[in-house]
Amino acid sequence: MTTALKHLQWALQALASPAEVQLRLHPPFVSILDELVLDFDCWFHVAASETEFTLEQQAALSALEKCIVEWSGPPHADVWMEAALKSHPVWFDFRMLAAEALVALGWPVEHPPIDPAVRGTTFLQASFDPAR
Incomplete structure (x- = not known):
């Protein structure tokens, strides 16, 4: 499995996971909800550039992407407040569509590795010095 496909698998598993797991995948100083969908968007497009998905796989991935786009913006x-992960119906839709994409790709519907280092992800917290 290529690096892009492995990261796409983890991104889909993250989106398919329950809110309690999703909240543990990223440090609290980032926008967790944004990170969840940005990871999927990034790795979907990278993987698509180097992989020929079947029609079923492409349809499942595109359905998730379309749903995310429809619910984006001001x-x-x-939808993009942290509390929405547990209560907003669209997050249940995101989870269902991500799980369907995992099944279409033949990947397990399970949690991704919790440790960002295992997923090859590094988060940096910038400090702000107003005196500068």
């Missing part, structure tokens, strides 16, 4: 700001 009119849907409530």
